[in-house]
Amino acid sequence: MEKGKYHHGDLKNALIQAGSEILAKEGVGSLSLRKVAGRAGVSHSAPYAHFTDKQALIAAISTEGFRLLYERLQATSDANRADPARMLSEVAYAYLSFALDAPASFKVMFSGVLEQEKAYPEFVAMSKKNFLLLVELVELCQAAGLLKAGDPGQLAVSVWSLVHGFTALLLERQIPGTIRDRAELSVLLCQALNLITLRDVPVPGKS
Amino acid sequence: MEKGKYHHGDLKNALIQAGSEILAKEGVGSLSLRKVAGRAGVSHSAPYAHFTDKQALIAAISTEGFRLLYERLQATSDANRADPARMLSEVAYAYLSFALDAPASFKVMFSGVLEQEKAYPEFVAMSKKNFLLLVELVELCQAAGLLKAGDPGQLAVSVWSLVHGFTALLLERQIPGTIRDRAELSVLLCQALNLITLRDVPVPGKS
DNA sequence: TGTACATCAGTGAACGCGCGTTCACTGATGTAC
């Protein structure tokens, strides 16, 4: 961990961290093995002691992205257990916020940069974990009469599609009209959510 | 147009076409200026007579993608003028089909490959044209009592988010569970649509 | 109709670059005795 050491101690995680930082500061186009190694302060061939190739490193960086997303969604969902309607809108807003805060990470996770994701079990597991959180959320909303009855998994796909689509289109600047700030955004997101809920949902982002 | 000519005649369009073919056959990762030129049968510097740089060529290829998408959506929407419910589901399915038929084109259009899209007025115009078609569709559905009243532009954003999100997640293989064929897919899409419509919509893809 | 010439749309060599990956190596660490 200390500087100046020949052996790094935790290079694997340092590389994942460095990758996320490069994404945040320079974008997806700059995510190369050599830059990641450089940012972690090691030679450009050092990563091969921990990852078989570039794809494996990208898989790890994406997995970390899903882990961070899960943390956010989980925290948001836990904080709103008492009120399913608020829980739904806040979790949706947390998803959107994650994408706005770390757009390049979001793109790596969802824009096919990782090619053979099925080959990386940890990636699959972490992405599934997020989906299961959503399914659980949907079940709670169903029990509260906020979402109509039916297969929760299937309903979760629909809810996710709505929120993900809104987020993706927004990131790609495909949504027409001017959006001044996040408050306005949360209203728009809310209006979309209200299309699929049986009762209106509170505008998120107050806390 | 004929082979063997020193002057190509319509190289600009040939390059756009070649670009789309490369996307179809080799994917986004293989879309380079040199490959596009090669496929069009000209030297790698010939494109510079027609495009200022690689981004401009990508802008043109993306614009062509939006034109093709528009053609599909327009044809589908025209063919179902009589029945707004069918029109909605068929247009949504046409959108999904476009993405499945030309996934790499879809990705170029929607995954931030083009960086300064505002700098390409034709791209912006063609993408707007698609959105306006959707707004018109929403208005028809509202008039038919299929969608609730309200600002059609805003409602269009929500509908688009739902369909786009479903499509994007599907392309990224993020939707859990096995989907055997397109028939099954159209049912899933339909169930998502039924969440936001006031009456159920027919399963698309029969014609 | 024939010729001179400007214009245009190509060619192909060359540039510098950053990339992923390999490989022989070496410095640091920990364990056996």
Add this chain to the structure above:
DNA sequence: TGTACATCAGTGAACGCGCGTTCACTGATGTAC
């Protein structure tokens, strides 16, 4: 405690590659007279 040695996690030179872009050039075309 001290030494020998295996193991591990790094280094840095080298590889070949494809890329975007520039530039001096040249072949083809069309127009003026």
